[in-house]
Amino acid sequence: MLILAIRFGDDWKKCLELPPRDTRMRTSDVTSTKGNEFEDYCLKRELLMGIFEMGWEKPSPVQEESIPIALSGRDILARAKNGTGKSGAYLIPLLERIDLKKDHIQAIVMVPTRELALQMSQISIQLSKHLGGVKVMATTGGTNLRDDIMRLDETVHVVIATPGRILDLIKKGVAKMDKAQLIVMDEADKLLSQDFVVLIEDIISFMPKDRQILLYSATFPISVQKFMSKHLKKPYEINLMEELTLKGITQYYAYVTERQKVHCLNTLFSRLQINQSIIFCNSTQRVELLAKKITQLGYSCFYIHAKMMQEYRNRVFHDFRNGLCRNLVCTDLFTRGIDIQAVNVVINFDFPKNAETYLHRIGRSGRFGHLGLAINLITSEDRYNLKNIEDQLVTDIKPIPSSIDKSLYVAEFHSRRTGVHEPTF
CATH class of the missing domain: 3.40.50.300 (P-loop containing nucleotide triphosphate hydrolases)
Known part of the structure; x- marks a missing residue:
């Protein structure tokens, strides 16, 4: 030292x-x-x-x-x-x-x-x-x-x-x-x-x-x-919580059936400029199944959940943090304080049941005041939870547009557009 x-x-x-x-x-x-x-x-x-x-x-x-x-x-x-x-x-x-x-x-x-x-x-x-x-x-x-x-x-x-x-x-x-x-x-x-x-x-x-x-x-x-x-x-x-969600995170939802979710995810991967993404599921079984599907679609993908051996969890976390893989599928194990600066997109493949979980999940993007995107796949069963979470967090989750402005979540696009080349502090 x-x-x-x-x-x-x-x-x-x-x-x-x-x-x-x-x-x-x-x-x-x-x-x-x-x-x-x-x-x-x-x-x-x-x-x-x-x-x-x-x-x-x-x-x-x-x-x-x-x-x-x-x-x-x-x-x-x-x-x-x-x-x-x-x-x-x-x-x-x-x-x-x-x-x-x-x-x-x-x-x-x-x-x-x-x-x-x-x-x-x-x-x-x-x-x-x-x-x-x-x-x-x-x-x-x-x-x-x-x-x-x-x-x-x-x-x-x-x-x-x-x-x-x-x-x-x-x-x-x-x-x-x-x-x-x-x-x-x-x-x-x-x-x-x-x-x-x-x-x-x-x-x-x-x-x-x-x-x-x-x-x-x-x-x-x-x-x-x-x-x-x-x-x-x-x-x-x-x-310091006049509002609950981070200012730099733009939130959208896509209304889908359960069977359309993987297709929708594939479309998002092809259209978004993802630096790194974290994708949340509500169970360990769904995490493993989805990670397998994403790999079959030809995208790099890791997964992590609480039932895995600690040694393997450590390695996945370390490798994802060091940028060895673009996408990480996980359960709510990963919603607490995990700080990976490169993550600019969070996808709720399964929508959470409560506002607290939603807040912690989408907070994985937009770390330390940077820009981020949160996309929620919503089935008919999730409609009530979506409205509830919007009300509790006093936030607006908008329907997903056909194309998403890159300046909302990709740093270099925002810089070019605004002329911001120096950090604000």
Whole structure:
């Protein structure tokens, strides 16, 4: 690991290995800021180096609101859309506050899925690479427990975990949480649903009474409110959700019978300019059948669902993220926080039953203020759900036109048309 030695007076920014600038147009979800800079927060220079090398130039609205409050030690309840920079909003203050002189677990990030845990640990490692020895560990179910026990025998400062596995390690006396001052819950609505809330309550009982809790989510059902009133002390509330759907995502529906769906999908593939697409089905069986059909039609396609072996899931996720395949068919396993910048089209092959699932699914396109397209295949049985979801999200899902304007979802077309060649921040 390269740690740059920088003497006082050096122009340290000249030493950075910056990624290519992202010149795509961005929507106001990430650009309507107060104009702050990351340097305004008195962060360690080594952490700033990691931030800029991630390609993060200026804080997004949720980062502007969160970072100074989190650094002050106060609890936060933040409601912001997926794809607007929530992970940076909590990882930056978390890493800033790690004390390398202490060799115990100082912070824990809870997430609902294995894929999200791996993604968050990857971002944490990249952000902290110049900090000189922050030890980050991801631990999730479906992996070898003995490996985790051996790793916790050495120094770990930050744990990024799914609830079941970390609770198992805590109860075995291996993961000691008695000095962990910070717990973050990303996708808090899912973590505090019936599936997980008992585990979360249990985990918190092993932490110090004066710990700090940061909750981040796009939706806040009653379960979150109950948890907040029980565990958070005068939380600072952030609400960046005047409207629920991302501004850059254009939404259409195509009215079809069940038998016409594959033909309709084939037509979409031939007419759309897809960079990468995620296609959602409502069951694991349908995921596998559809992936097989798409491959038979001659298109590159991966699939992923919760019943697959973890090792295979990891490989599919890694390869799709690295652009080895254009289309990914999946279940709702993939709707939580998965951030793949190249995805510009989401297709609901099966329409979801509720607004929350719809919101998380279509949020896989249009990441970090970029443009995206959401296309929904609607059968007669889905009509009621379509109307319901439009009403709940106060959004307009239009009938699909015979040709779709590429400037709505293809970055270079928008740039040419508007003359935007520089990012808005």
